[in-house]
Amino acid sequence: xxxxxxxxxxxxxxxxxxxxxxxxxxxxxxxxxxxxxxxxxxxxxxxxxxxxxxxxxxxxxxxxxxxxxxxxxxxxxxxxxxxxxxxxxxxxxxxxxxxxxxxxxxxxxxxxxxxxxxxxxxxxxxxxxxxxxxxxxxxxxxxxxxxxxxxxxxxxxxxxxxxxxxxxxxxxxxxxxxxxxxxxxxxxxxxxxxxxxxxxxxxxxxxxxxxxxxxxxxxxxxxxxxxxxxxxxxxxxxxxxxxxxxxxxxxxxxxxxxxxxxxxxxxxxxxxxxxxxxxxxxxxxxxxxxxxx
Ligand code: COA
Ligand code: MG
Numbered sequence: 001x002x003x004x005x006x007x008x009x010x011x012x013x014x015x016x017x018x019x020x021x022x023x024x025x026x027x028x029x030x031x032x033x034x035x036x037x038x039x040x041x042x043x044x045x046x047x048x049x050x051x052x053x054x055x056x057x058x059x060x061x062x063x064x065x066x067x068x069x070x071x072x073x074x075x076x077x078x079x080x081x082x083x084x085x086x087x088x089x090x091x092x093x094x095x096x097x098x099x100x101x102x103x104x105x106x107x108x109x110x111x112x113x114x115x116x117x118x119x120x121x122x123x124x125x126x127x128x129x130x131x132x133x134x135x136x137x138x139x140x141x142x143x144x145x146x147x148x149x150x151x152x153x154x155x156x157x158x159x160x161x162x163x164x165x166x167x168x169x170x171x172x173x174x175x176x177x178x179x180x181x182x183x184x185x186x187x188x189x190x191x192x193x194x195x196x197x198x199x200x201x202x203x204x205x206x207x208x209x210x211x212x213x214x215x216x217x218x219x220x221x222x223x224x225x226x227x228x229x230x231x232x233x234x235x236x237x238x239x240x241x242x243x244x245x246x247x248x249x250x251x252x253x254x255x256x257x258x259x260x261x262x263x264x265x266x267x268x269x270x271x272x273x274x275x276x277x278x279x280x281x282x283x284x285x286x287x288x289x290x291x292x293x
Contacts, residue, residue, distance in 0.1 A: 001025045001061060001149075001194065001196075001289075002024050002222070002223050002224075002236050002239035002240060002290060003022075003023045003024050003025070003223065003224065003225075003226055003231075003232045003236050004024065004026070004027050004063065004196065004224075004225045005018055005021055005023035005025070005027065005060075005225075005227075005228075005229065006027045006029050006033065006065075006199070006225060006226065006227050007026050007028055007029065008029050008033040008034060008042070009029055009030055009034065009043070009045045009046035009049070009064070010038045010042040010045050011045075012045065012049075015028070015045065017229060018060075018229070019053060019056070019059070019060070022233060022236060023060050023229075023232045024060055024061060024223075024236070025060050025061035025087075026053075026060050026062055026063065027063045027064070027065050027090055028046040028049065028050070028062065028063065028065070028081075028086075029042075030042050030043060030046060030064060030065060030066055030067060030073075030077050030081075031065050031066065031067050031068070031092050032092075032156075039067070039073060043076065043077060043080035043081065044080065046064055046080065046081050046084075047080050047081050047083070047084040048084075050064070050081060050084035050086055054084075054085060062086050062087050063086060063087060063089065063090050064077070064086045064088075064089055064090065065089075065090040065091075065092060066081075066091065066092075068091070068093035069091070069099055069102060069103070070093065074103075074106070075106065078106055078107070078110055082107065082110040082116070083110070083116075085116060085120065085121070086121060087121070087122060088121060088122035088123060088124050088146075088148060088149075089107065089121060089122075089123055089124075090123075090124045090125070090126065090151075091103050091123060091125045091126065092126045092129060092153070092156075093126065093129040093133070093156065094125035094126055094127050094129075094133060095130060095132055095133045095136055096133065096136025096139035096140065096143075097139040097142070097143030097144075098139070098143075099125070100140060100144045100146075101143055103123055104123065104143075104144040107121050107123070107146065119145060121146065122146045122147070122148040123144060123146040124147075124148060124150070124151065124196070125147065125150055125151070126151050126152065127140070127150045127152055127183070127184050127187055128152040128153060128157055128181075128184055129152075129153045129156040130156070130160055131157070131160055134157075134180060134183055137183035137186065137187035138183075138186070138187055140187050140188075140191035140193070141191045141192070143191070147191060147193055148193055148194065149188070149193050149196050149223075150184055150187050150188040150193055150194075150195060151184065151195075151197070151198060151225060152180050152181055152183075152184035152198050153180075153198055153199075154166040154167075154177040154180065154198060157176070157177065157180055158177070163176065171205075171208050171212075181197075181198070181219075182219075185219060185221065189220065194222055194223060195220055195221045195222060195223075196221060196222075196223040196224065196225060197212070197213070197216035197221040197223065197224040198224075198225060199224075199225045199226065199227050200212050200213075200224070200226075200227075200231065201227060203227055203230065204230075206230075206234055209231055209234050210238065212224075213234060213235055213238035213239070217238055217239060222286060223235075223239055224238075224239065239286075239290075240290045240292055241283050241286055241290065241292065241293075245283055246283070246284065246292065246293050248280075249281075249283045249284050249287075250280075250284070252265075252267065252272050252277060252279075252280040253277065253281065253284070255267050255272065256272075256277050
């Protein structure tokens with residue numbers, strides 16, 4: 001997944017538009033973009049959309065962002081959507097591996113009730129939305145086999161920290177949010193899951209989005225969330241491996257294949273060891289998923 005587009009689940013129009021947006025994944029939102037009095041309607045909308053969209057060819061991956069475990073709304077959200085078999089649940093305001101185990105148990109029960117295979121529904125967690133969560137970013141490893149990605153958020157965190165802003169005048173994240181971003185990258189790498197960059201809310205600013213996406217890729221993110229369909233093409237372009245990167249990855253893999261058992265090889269006067277091999281394999285897998293290999 002390179003791009004994950006948020007779609008408020010109470011908007012039939014946006015749900016339909018999301019399907020043709022080119023996003024690798026849609027995040028049907030039951031949380032912050034849905035007013036309390038519309039939660040019930042959004043659950044019904046999400047389930048109906050999941051059932052219909054699952055059947056379409058070349059569909060994006062379908063995630064549902066439920067309300068956080070502290071709201072008392074999560075069970076009703078899961079009861080409504082799990083029988084419609086989303087590919088994953090996005091857990092907002094996650095607080096470390098314990099919250100993932102908690103959600104894992106809730107999912108296991110509902111999968112059994114709906115006759116779905118155990119583990120069919122994956123989890124993507126938003127790992128930095130509370131102050132406590134920052135201190136638990138290293139606890140996701142081995143929490144659940146369902147966990148497939150970590151992302152981060154600056155909006156709820158800045159509210160909790162009592163901050164006046166989360167970006168400077170040039171649009172760069174300020175220190176507490178750069179820390180959250182770094183913890184997300186490290187937490188995801190430690191858990192062996194995909195690191196997904198947060199949203200860029202200034203949705204008419206394509207240049208700013210491109211810059212932030214490139215900085216994310218440079219630092220280890222392999223995807224970014226979007227809030228508007230116009231952001232999808234920019235994000236997909238930035239996170240699609242280039243033909244040069246694919247060719248180089250093939251050379252690294254070929255060099256190791258030509259020297260079985262070698263821990264290190266030389267290519268064009270540069271040293272490549274095992275971590276380079278793993279990186280090359282990961283890049284090829286991403287290129288394959290993006291349809292460019
Ligand atoms: N998914 C699908 N379609 C979307 C969309 C989205 N996230 N955002 C906008 N669209 C559609 C609009 O409905 C509109 O459709 P139309 O041409 O058929 O009328 C078209 O794209 C252009 O939208 P635009 O007029 O530029 O924006 P807007 O003012 O309608 O919407 C937002 C702006 C921010 C309200 C909207 O982008 C949105 O709802 N984003 C998602 C918010 C969200 O989920 N937040 C929670 C996570 S942070
Ligand atoms: Mg939020």
